[in-house]
Amino acid sequence: xxxxxxxxxxxxxxxxxxxxxxxxxxxxxxxxxxxxxxxxxxxxxxxxxxxxxxxxxxxxxxxxxxxxxxxxxxxxxxxxxxxxxxxxxxxxxxxxxxxxxxxxxxxxxxxxxxxxxxxxxxxxxxxxxxxxxxxxxxxxxxxxxxxxxxxxxxxxxxxxxxxxxxxxxxxxxxxxxxxxxxxxxxxxxxxxxxxxxxxxxxxxxxxxxxxxxxxxxxxxxxxxxxxxxx
Numbered sequence: 001x002x003x004x005x006x007x008x009x010x011x012x013x014x015x016x017x018x019x020x021x022x023x024x025x026x027x028x029x030x031x032x033x034x035x036x037x038x039x040x041x042x043x044x045x046x047x048x049x050x051x052x053x054x055x056x057x058x059x060x061x062x063x064x065x066x067x068x069x070x071x072x073x074x075x076x077x078x079x080x081x082x083x084x085x086x087x088x089x090x091x092x093x094x095x096x097x098x099x100x101x102x103x104x105x106x107x108x109x110x111x112x113x114x115x116x117x118x119x120x121x122x123x124x125x126x127x128x129x130x131x132x133x134x135x136x137x138x139x140x141x142x143x144x145x146x147x148x149x150x151x152x153x154x155x156x157x158x159x160x161x162x163x164x165x166x167x168x169x170x171x172x173x174x175x176x177x178x179x180x181x182x183x184x185x186x187x188x189x190x191x192x193x194x195x196x197x198x199x200x201x202x203x204x205x206x207x208x209x210x211x212x213x214x215x216x217x218x219x220x221x222x223x224x225x226x227x228x229x230x
Contacts, residue, residue, distance in 0.1 A: 002066060003073045005196035006053060006089040009081030009109040010130075010176035015056040016042040016192035017064040017071075020200065040193040053092050074102055075199045077109040077190050079214040080130050080138045080155070081176070086213040094208035103205045107198055108214055109190040110155055114142045116194050117174055118149045122186060125152070127166055129175035129185065132157050138216065139163065157216050 002019040018040045041064040043056045061068060074093045079086045093104055113128050123145050130138040137160070141153035160181065167173055167182045178185030 001072050001200070002070055003075060003196045003199050004057065004060075004071045005075040005077075005192040005199065006057070006092070007077035007109065007112065007190050007192040007195050008053065008085030008089045009077045009079040010085075010189050011082075012044055012046045012176065012189040013053075013056070013085060014042055014044040014189075014192035015053070015060045016040050016196050017060050017066060018193065018196035018200070019064070019066075040196065042191070042193045044192075053088055057092075069100070072103060073105060073199060073205075075105045075107060075195050076211065077112055077192075077195055078106045078212070079109050080132065080216065081109055081190075083213060083215065090208075090211045090213065093211065097208040104208055104211065105199050105202055105205055106211045107195055107202070108155070110138070110140045110214075112190040112194050112198065113174060113188055114140075114144065114149055114151070115198060116188055116191060117142070117172075117186075118144050118146075119194070120188070121146075122172055122174065124172055126172045126174060127163070129163055129173050129178050129182070131175075131177060131180075132216075135160055137163055155214070155216065 002017065005016045007014050041060050043060045045056065074096060076089045076093055096102060097104055110128050117126050126142045126144050128140045128142065132138045136157050138155060139158045140151060140155040143150045143152050163173065163182060167184055173182050173185035174188045175185065176189050179187055
């Protein structure tokens with residue numbers, strides 16, 4: 001299967017292609033024994049201006065020597081994180097499926113980070129920390145070992161003091177910008193390559209209209225007052 005993954009939930013945006021075929025380089029799924037024949041191609045960009053999703057898709061397909069018509073599955077990181085970045089990639093995937101019937105899959109960017117922590121050998125109780133603005137943070141906790149990756153605390157929004165208390169207890173903190181607030185943390189960005197790798201073992205494909213960003217706050221709208229004739 002040829003998979004195209006987009007991860008735009010953090011300041012480091014990435015697009016990757018992963019294909020399972022007769023290539024020589026092997027790539028193991030996190031937490032699983034054995035290997036599959038797969039080789040990733042990835043393009044990353046960092047910064048506020050790194051929002052050229054279509055351009056990055058074209059770059060990574062060119063690097064992988066694939067045409068758009070050859071892609072069989074699209075995967076997107078659902079966050080939490082940059083609401084604008086996540087919405088942009090979801091819209092791209094929805095449009096792609098409208099134009100061409102294709103499998104779609106959304107994966108939590110926190111799940112992606114947990115898998116990356118495992119691949120990087122960050123074992124023990126691992127707290128994944130993502131900026132939620134308003135001096136608050138998205139937090140999920142995992143128990144990670146070489147052969148196990150288990151969520152122990154579901155994703156929630158917590159205060160700065162809650163994360164500081166965990167840092168003082170010596171718990172592992174990881175996240176895209178975690179050292180801005182917690183110097184002992186480990187900076188780790190969710191990766192499109194890891195999203196694609198996780199997708200190799202998934203079958204929970206969805207229609208484009210079912211893809212929604214992970215956003216724990218209730219969305220509220222303030223109705224503008226009626227216009228006045230002066």
